[in-house]
Amino acid sequence: DAGITQSPRHKVTETGTPVTLRCHQTENHRYMYWYRQDPGHGLRLIHYSYGVKDTDKGEVSDGYSVSRSKTEDFLLTLESATSSQTSVYFCAISPGGGTSGSNEQFFGPGTRLTVL
Amino acid sequence: DQQVKQNSPSLSVQEGRISILNCDYTNSMFDYFLWYKKYPAEGPTFLISISSIKDKNEDGRFTVFLNKSAKHLSLHIVPSQPGDSAVYFCAASAYNFNKFYFGSGTKLNVKP
Numbered sequence: 001d002a003g004i005t006q007s008p009r010h011k012v013t014e015t016g017t018p019v020t021l022r023c024h025q026t027e028n029h030r031y032m033y034w035y036r037q038d039p040g041h042g043l044r045l046i047h048y049s050y051g052v053k054d055t056d057k058g059e060v061s062d063g064y065s066v067s068r069s070k071t072e073d074f075l076l077t078l079e080s081a082t083s084s085q086t087s088v089y090f091c092a093i094s095p096g097g098g099t100s101g102s103n104e105q106f107f108g109p110g111t112r113l114t115v116l
Numbered sequence: 117d118q119q120v121k122q123n124s125p126s127l128s129v130q131e132g133r134i135s136i137l138n139c140d141y142t143n144s145m146f147d148y149f150l151w152y153k154k155y156p157a158e159g160p161t162f163l164i165s166i167s168s169i170k171d172k173n174e175d176g177r178f179t180v181f182l183n184k185s186a187k188h189l190s191l192h193i194v195p196s197q198p199g200d201s202a203v204y205f206c207a208a209s210a211y212n213f214n215k216f217y218f219g220s221g222t223k224l225n226v227k228p
Contacts (some may be wrong), residue, residue, distance in 0.1 A: 094214060110159055
């Protein structure tokens with residue numbers, strides 16, 4: 001199994017509070033991703049990173065920011081949480097590079113976030 | 117608008133029979149396709165992939181078929197086993213962009 005962890009695994013917070021989710025990898029993969037999973041929508045990309053300090057927006061980036069100061073860590077921040085951000089959040093990593101087998105993603109166990 | 121669609125939210129199959137999960141995409145730039153399997157309370161795990169230069173890829177009981185002209189791919193599981201019961205996601209990317217688009221998933225139930 002790819003070495004990828006997420007913390008916290010569960011969090012309940014109130015509307016308007018800031019929340020930071022952490023993704024940590026031990027695989028030295030270049031690409032890291034944050035997704036949210038919601039019923040009827042599957043997995044939707046929030047933000048991704050293609051290197052230290054290199055990030056880009058995904059499909060549903062509004063209300064979220066990310067930072068990657070080290071290869072192994074990718075942080076997702078909800079500046080002011082809203083009830084619509086209640087979801088399960090998955091981090092994923094990928095070696096990238098455009099070669100065969102490099103497009104596979106390895107997912108973390110997920111973080112269940114509830115915003116009351 | 118979703119670029120990758122799985123129009124069947126659920127599928128029920130008898131053990132030993134074939135399971136066929138379908139996926140459609142709209143973006144003609146997609147040239148690499150993947151299937152993931154997800155159990156409850158776990159992250160998705162990679163199952164099988166196919167490049168657009170192929171129309172079929174097989175790995176044990178799992179075969180993925182790609183019809184580029186129809187922008188359609190399917191995952192065949194033969195024979196289906198109760199342990200295959202999970203949610204299956206298809207995903208697509210343009211090969212050099214490392215950005216993935218997922219379908220909404222199909223929940224497969226294999227009955228003993």
